[in-house]
Amino acid sequence: MIDASRLTVTLGRRRVLDGLDFRAMPGALTAIVGPNGSGKTTLMRALTGEIAAEGRLLLEGEDPRKLRPWQIARRRGVLAQFTRLAFPFTVLEVVRLGAEAGGQAGAGATARARAALARVDLAGYEGRHYQELSGGEQARAQLARVLAQVWEPVGPEGPRWLFLDEPVASLDIAHQLQVMELARDYARAGGGVIAVMHDLTLTAMFADRVTLLQEGRVAGEGAAGEVLRPELLEQVYGCPLDVVKLSDPARLIVTPRTGPRAPRHALADGGEIVPEAARPARSG
Amino acid sequence: MVAIAEGAPPAAGDRSLLARRATWGLVALALLTSWASLATGAAGVSLTDALARTLSGEGLTLQERIVIFEIRLPRLITGLLVGAALAVSGAVMQGLFRNPLADPGLVGVGAGAGLGAVSAIVLGGVLPPAIAAATGIYTVPVAAFLGGWAATMVLYRVSTRAGQTSVATMLLAGIALGALAGAATGLLVYVANDQQLRDLTFWGLGSLAGAAWPKLAVAAPIMLAAMAGTLWLARGLNGLALGEAAAAHMGVPVQRMKNLAILSVAAATGAAVAVSGGIGFVGIVVPHLLRLATGPDHRRLLPNAALLGASLLVGADMLSRTVIAPAELPIGIITALLGAPVFLWILLRRRGVLDL
Numbered sequence: 001m002i003d004a005s006r007l008t009v010t011l012g013r014r015r016v017l018d019g020l021d022f023r024a025m026p027g028a029l030t031a032i033v034g035p036n037g038s039g040k041t042t043l044m045r046a047l048t049g050e051i052a053a054e055g056r057l058l059l060e061g062e063d064p065r066k067l068r069p070w071q072i073a074r075r076r077g078v079l080a081q082f083t084r085l086a087f088p089f090t091v092l093e094v095v096r097l098g099a100e101a102g103g104q105a106g107a108g109a110t111a112r113a114r115a116a117l118a119r120v121d122l123a124g125y126e127g128r129h130y131q132e133l134s135g136g137e138q139a140r141a142q143l144a145r146v147l148a149q150v151w152e153p154v155g156p157e158g159p160r161w162l163f164l165d166e167p168v169a170s171l172d173i174a175h176q177l178q179v180m181e182l183a184r185d186y187a188r189a190g191g192g193v194i195a196v197m198h199d200l201t202l203t204a205m206f207a208d209r210v211t212l213l214q215e216g217r218v219a220g221e222g223a224a225g226e227v228l229r230p231e232l233l234e235q236v237y238g239c240p241l242d243v244v245k246l247s248d249p250a251r252l253i254v255t256p257r258t259g260p261r262a263p264r265h266a267l268a269d270g271g272e273i274v275p276e277a278a279r280p281a282r283s284g
Numbered sequence: 285m286v287a288i289a290e291g292a293p294p295a296a297g298d299r300s301l302l303a304r305r306a307t308w309g310l311v312a313l314a315l316l317t318s319w320a321s322l323a324t325g326a327a328g329v330s331l332t333d334a335l336a337r338t339l340s341g342e343g344l345t346l347q348e349r350i351v352i353f354e355i356r357l358p359r360l361i362t363g364l365l366v367g368a369a370l371a372v373s374g375a376v377m378q379g380l381f382r383n384p385l386a387d388p389g390l391v392g393v394g395a396g397a398g399l400g401a402v403s404a405i406v407l408g409g410v411l412p413p414a415i416a417a418a419t420g421i422y423t424v425p426v427a428a429f430l431g432g433w434a435a436t437m438v439l440y441r442v443s444t445r446a447g448q449t450s451v452a453t454m455l456l457a458g459i460a461l462g463a464l465a466g467a468a469t470g471l472l473v474y475v476a477n478d479q480q481l482r483d484l485t486f487w488g489l490g491s492l493a494g495a496a497w498p499k500l501a502v503a504a505p506i507m508l509a510a511m512a513g514t515l516w517l518a519r520g521l522n523g524l525a526l527g528e529a530a531a532a533h534m535g536v537p538v539q540r541m542k543n544l545a546i547l548s549v550a551a552a553t554g555a556a557v558a559v560s561g562g563i564g565f566v567g568i569v570v571p572h573l574l575r576l577a578t579g580p581d582h583r584r585l586l587p588n589a590a591l592l593g594a595s596l597l598v599g600a601d602m603l604s605r606t607v608i609a610p611a612e613l614p615i616g617i618i619t620a621l622l623g624a625p626v627f628l629w630i631l632l633r634r635r636g637v638l639d640l
Binding site for chain 2: 036048049050062068069070071072073074078080083084085087088089090091092094096097098100101110114126127128142145149229
């Protein structure tokens with residue numbers, strides 16, 4: 001479990017995180033959502049120890065700030081929004097750096113790197129130079145590197161964790177799906193996943209828990225259906241929104257609105273689109 | 285690509301076997317250049333003759349003994365160590381700054397070390413006798429190390445923010461540091477007496493001609509220790525290629541590693557500058573060629589750079605002794621002739637991605 005309480009981060013004069021409480025359980029995919037500047041990435045960085053934060057922080061009962069760097073590296077992998085590579089490594093060499101950080105060496109590291117590349121649909125890219133890949137391919141190669149570092153979702157020390165900062169931002173729709181499925185499978189197998197997300201529709205589809213941030217505080221926390229309510233989202237994001245529920249209860253579509261509220265639609269498969277906000281608003 | 289004869293073929297994209305084989309090739313190259321360097325020289329002493337006479341029990345002539353053991357051998361060992369130290373310093377610095385253009389000679393570290401050495405030569409005479417006696421022959425290399433260390437620290441502080449190094453800032457800060465150190469060095473030269481001027485001129489040419497056992501006894505341990513220290517850095521530098529944050533997430537103790545990297549670069553460059561003056565471009569050319577041939581993994585790059593740097597400098601020294609024999613060309617001229625075009629070539633290839 002990741003258990004953080006009263007996390008406060010001040011950058012310059014601004015309180016980016018303001019006494020924030022955050023919990024995430026292994027076995028679940030926890031999404032962090034919120035508008036630009038709400039503190040999503042800062043929360044992620046505070047949780048991974050990349051920036052100093054006041055407050056209490058426990059990773060499986062231990063303060064990660066007191067563990068040695070290599071010990072932390074065996075327990076959690078971190079995928080940043082952007083990663084710039086300095087030298088002409090091949091794709092395999094980049095991913096192997098992750099496997100080596102996870103304690104593998106030699107042929108074992110190479111084998112794990114190849115498996116991780118296959119997992120992100122980059123089998124056959126091993127010999128390519130990383131810097132010659134497209135943006136989306138680079139992002140997947142980086143995910144493979146992080147995955148190779150914490151390959152087994154549960155290790156001898158307990159559950160391992162994946163921290164993903166906007167893992168699907170530069171991906172096409174098929175690979176968005178693949179990466180989210182990968183993250184969900186990691187959680188199903190006993191690991192913990194924390195993902196900063198922008199796409200609320202994908203979030204609803206894959207996240208077991210959602211934390212909605214607003215100006216460095218938690219504006220909502222719970223299952224996707226509880227947090228992704230139109231009135232709460234409109235208040236946090238400050239724009240008119242429709243939340244469309246599909247016949248499959250786990251699926252809903254969050255879409256911005258410019259005109260009047262959407263009418264009822266019939267779906268091709270006989271389901272029904274019901275814009276939630278079109279229902280009579282509750283008073284109060 | 286090398287044909288693979290035995291064992292399992294390496295996976296695509298895996299250059300570790302290639303790099304390991306390159307190590308053996310480079311060992312052979314270093315041995316070959318070493319032999320050639322011992323065998324050639326203005327005195328016309330033949331190494332094969334000397335060897336044959338030793339084996340037949342005839343013994344060496346006095347001239348042979350002096351030329352081989354007192355002139356050529358210390359010069360060879362100095363060349364090997366200085367070449368290795370410069371190439372490894374370059375590779376470490378490039379890894380630290382995450383940029384293939386960083387080189388101690390170009391970004392003011394060499395100039396800082398030079399200022400340290402010149403200060404020691406010129407101001408050494410005014411040191412209190414007690415301190416002078418205590419530091420003795422270590423004064424010049426230690427001062428060079430301190431100068432190089434100070435320059436590296438300033439450079440790193442100026443050009444790196446939040447773990448990202450700006451190439452433009454680094455190169456410009458290097459120019460400023462070099463100019464500053466040059467001005468201070470000029471001032472010292474101005475106040476130096478005649479004997480010191482002779483020492484300075486000799487030293488400043490960038491040459492292995494001053495190589496001798498006593499100097500080597502001081503500088504060799506420093507260079508060897510600094511290079512040994514860098515072996516511990518290799519994994520960390522690999523991680524750093526992905527940025528400081530990613531390196532930390534992969535378990536690299538980033539701050540400790542950076543401190544050790546700066547210390548090793550300053551020590552190796554300082555000691556090299558102290559014995560041979562400013563020899564440029566070895567630190568750029570050697571790591572760059574090796575990265576092209578066998579990849580940027582520092583665990584192989586650093587030892588291979590040491591071997592290739594050693595061979596390159598010994599080879600360049602042989603050229604410097606023979607092209608206009610019996611006179612000598614300063615070796616710095618030869619390394620610059622080889623290195624400056626390579627530097628320009630890297631610059632041209634990266635022009636599109638440089639944020640200058």
